[in-house]
Amino acid sequence: MLVLLTGGLLALAPAGCSVSGNAERLTWNRKPVLDHAPRFSVGEWERPQRAVLDGFLHAYQPCVIETDDSEYPYRMWFFGWIVDPTNPEYPGCDAIYHARSRDLDRWEVLCKDGSWSGDRPEDWASTLFASTDGDRHYYHAWHVGDPSVVFRDGVYYMAFSSTSKPLDGPLAGYPSGMMLCVMGATSVDGVHWHKREEPLLIAQCDSVFPPRAAAARVGDFHRPTLMWDEQQQAWKLYFDYYNASLPGNCHMGLAECRGDFRTGRFDFVHSLDEPLLDNWPNPEVVKIGTGYYCFSDPPGYAPADKTPGRFEGWDSRQLRTAFSADGRHWEKGEFIPPDPGIAACQVPQTFVCRRDGKWWLYLFYATQIGRRDNGRRYEWFREGEYNWFYDQIRYMRQEIK
Secondary structure (H helix, E strand, O other), X not given: OOOOOOOOOEOOOOOOOOEXXXXXXXXXXXXXXXXXXXXXXXXXXXXXXXXXXXXXXXXXXXXXXXXXXOOOOEEEEEEEEOOOOOOOOOOOOOEEEEEEEOOXXXXXXXXXXXXXXXXXXXXXXXXXXXXXXXXXXXXXXOOEEEEEEEEEOOEEEEEEEXXXXXXOOOOOOOOOOOOEEEEEEEEOOOOOOEEOOOOOEOOHHXXXXXXXXXXXXXXXXXXXXXXXXXXXXXXXXXXXXXXXXXXXXXXXXXXXXXXXXXXXXXXXXXXXXXXXXXXOOOOEEEEEXXXXXXXXXXXXXXXXXXXXXXXXXXXXOOOEEEEEOOOOOEEEEEEOOOOOXXXXXXXXXXXXXXXXXXXXXXXXXXXXXXXXXXXXXXXXXXXXXXXEEEEEEEEEEEEOO
């Protein structure tokens, strides 16, 4: 990570924060008050290298937040294929699931009978999936995932990715073979969600399905990071997107809404011909002190001891950092090497909390199987082929100073 500012003091607790139960657990504004941008060095991550959630077929994007629940303060939303490809018991394809934890290391997932289990994926229940009316909600009919959740004033706000069903064939301007958009939903318990009728972000030319060819299309808004800016009293939404005039498929953009999350409009704050970060898929943004930190899993990673035939496809995409002093102007930093024995660590999510008398930045991520034998058989991959499924959710962490 690039280090840009130094000095300043770390406050013991954020202003306006209330504390309940354990004095180390903050139940409202859970971020340290800093007058500087802390430094996060690649070599200083504490890496337990163990799964905090596994046993599923293929799942990732672990969004973790802290709530005012005194027994299970930590909540996670993640998505994917839990037991069978495309989750056939739910409409669409990918679906979102919900978990809880007392300590960030052991997680229990909500089950279909209302119980919680960390080791019975066949019993886990999706809490948010594609529309049951895929013809009417054509933009919300297939993939559903990439949850980003903010807990504010007793309400959970979620931005998430959604797509149309796959198109019949290749179409100019649609590199993913479908429409991609960002949806929104709210909940009072984190389990039952009320979705917005219209997406938070969708391309103007995606007003009908199937779409027409659009060689100059700008769209495929996806993989959101939702933030509430208390000072500006505005919602901020970072995302990746496609612009036919730019090389690559995933660039980072920013939109803001100063109205009601449930009904307001998110407007772009910059030209989408000038991305905040180019070729930057799966962006995750967090503000700590005076600095903005972004994590992604872009291509381009190659270790010094690269061997022939390695780090050229999926495993050339690894976690990487970027820094901004204002959230608009960014500078890319270093790659974070994958865990030992892991082909790729990808799809990052941040979480800031206070534990053991210290403030920590947690970076949750998923582990890609690659050519590793994890004891399971995958009929979709021939022997020796690279397996791009994700089989574990892990974290690394670094103290905030």
